[in-house]
Amino acid sequence: MSDRAIHEQLLDALYRECAPMLNLYARRLTSGDSHRAEEAVQEAFSRAWGNPHVFDPSRGSARAWLVTVVRNILIDESRTPRIRRTDDDSALAEHPAPLDEIDRMLTATLLEDALASLAEPHRLVIVRCYYGGTPLKDLAAELGVPLGTAKSRLFYGLRALRAALQERGLQT
Template structure:
């Protein structure tokens, strides 16, 4: 490759650089360091947040490149004002939102224990097994299937008064049976 050929390519690339790119490069080289130092003080030493603010400031400068080109004097006052406003807006938006909560403490809270529920159901099932067939049927129809006394009476083919009596004695027997198993109501 001819050395002169490479120079010509570089010259073509340099010619393609837009005025906005040149302005941004100059702004960054001249103002990024002091702007970062200023913003770090505004955000109480949070470097990552400060870098984000500087980046947003330079992005806004790029969007307003025409305005900056027309301005006389240094662009630093404009950049400092924009950076300060970005920090203030960030502070205000954090005040408006509820504080985020760290989920780590939630991991220490015990989840609902399905073992206790399963044991409770097994105990109830055992207590139901201690009942007479007539009492168990009346209790299952009214409490577990959610039927009224009259509906349970029709289903079982007995008078409603009999269902009420069987449910009363079934509940009393269940209570005693569960107490014997260590379950209290």
């Protein structure tokens, strides 16, 4: 089987798995405009099919990458004069839609992917301090490292996390 055939099978499986979720997400970003939402999702998959080398699995999951592509397509679309009809009609870039359950789920997925991309010592300190509520002093003692080392890991870990989130299209 050729590389292209394998690529097409993988893309087909990805489409079947992700398209419904991406359509819901895009519909939310377009204030319920199903036509624009479907076009954005189709454009995202068209880009994935035409440029498979753009996706870098070391930077996150294909799902997270497609979410970012759909969001960027809709932001770019909202900035073009032919689409911007009125202030109330499409203000995606200026007034993002309020977070709802789908947005929270997608943000959590992107955050999980970004955290997974961090070095283990950085990820451990961030997760234990921010999500586990462990004081940094206690974590340093538990890990057997000086407090300054724990602080350094937290600082550099947060900096790397911010960059990873920005790569995935989340504003920090």
